[in-house]
Amino acid sequence: xxxxxxxxxxxxxxxxxxxxxxxxxxxxxxxxxxxxxxxxxxxxxxxxxxxxxxxxxxxxxxxxxxxxxxxxxxxxxxxxxxxxxxxxxxxxxxxxxxxxxxxxxxxxxxxxxxxxxxxxxxxxxxxxxxxxxxxxxxxxxxxxxxxxxxxxxxxxxxxxxxxxxxxxxx
Numbered sequence: 001x002x003x004x005x006x007x008x009x010x011x012x013x014x015x016x017x018x019x020x021x022x023x024x025x026x027x028x029x030x031x032x033x034x035x036x037x038x039x040x041x042x043x044x045x046x047x048x049x050x051x052x053x054x055x056x057x058x059x060x061x062x063x064x065x066x067x068x069x070x071x072x073x074x075x076x077x078x079x080x081x082x083x084x085x086x087x088x089x090x091x092x093x094x095x096x097x098x099x100x101x102x103x104x105x106x107x108x109x110x111x112x113x114x115x116x117x118x119x120x121x122x123x124x125x126x127x128x129x130x131x132x133x134x135x136x137x138x139x140x141x142x143x144x145x146x147x148x149x150x151x152x153x154x155x156x157x158x159x160x161x162x163x164x165x166x167x168x169x170x
Contacts, residue, residue, distance in 0.1 A: 008126035012072075015124060018115055019070025022082065026062030029055060046092040047166030054163065061085055072128020075120055075136075076144040076151075082116035083152025084159075091160055113152070120148035 001009075029039045036055050043058070044051030065081025068074050086109040094106035101108040123130065123140030130136040139147075 011119070011122070011125040012127040014115065015072055015119060015128070016070050018082075018112065018119075019066045019068075019078075022062050022066030022069065022085075022112075024066075026059040026064075026066060029059035029062070047164050048088075048092060048159075049163060049165045054159075058085060058088075069116070069119070072124030072130050072136075073133075074139070075124045075128070075130055076139050076147040079116035079120035079144075079148035080151035080155065083113045083148060084156040086110065086113040086116075087153060087156035088159060091156075092164065092166075116152075117145065117148055120144040 030036060033039075034041070036052065036059065039055035039059065040050075040052035042051070043049075043054045048054040061081050062085065065078045065085070068078035069082065089109045090106045094104060094109055097104040097106070099105045099107050120139075121141065121144050123136045123144060125131065125136075128136065130139060
């Protein structure tokens, strides 16, 4: 195996790992634990109101963006989904806990967003549907970077501005 093949296989493994992980989160919200009702109550407790709607939106985004990322299809859009989800998670759950994940900090979710931005920039490489459809060169590089970053941050900030209403502490 030459170095280029190794890089293409490594990118496939990374996309599959992160994409399937994100899909597992969405699946879990729909079908396991407290399901959408429980996830909605949790979102309400975080200040994302109405919680049920945000539970559905987040879960569908996790499933959809995860699938697109794993397949390497419309990769910057999938990455934007990851970046948006992780930005909301950082703001609503993790920021008050500091950096390290062992204290429920933002370390892990930040790195998920960084990986998504890297893949949007590099493109999904050889073993992807973007390559099979011959759109990978159009969607990667500077365009992929800015599309994923601005769309992800824009969507997350809009969600937070419109819907984030945490309970005031007395």
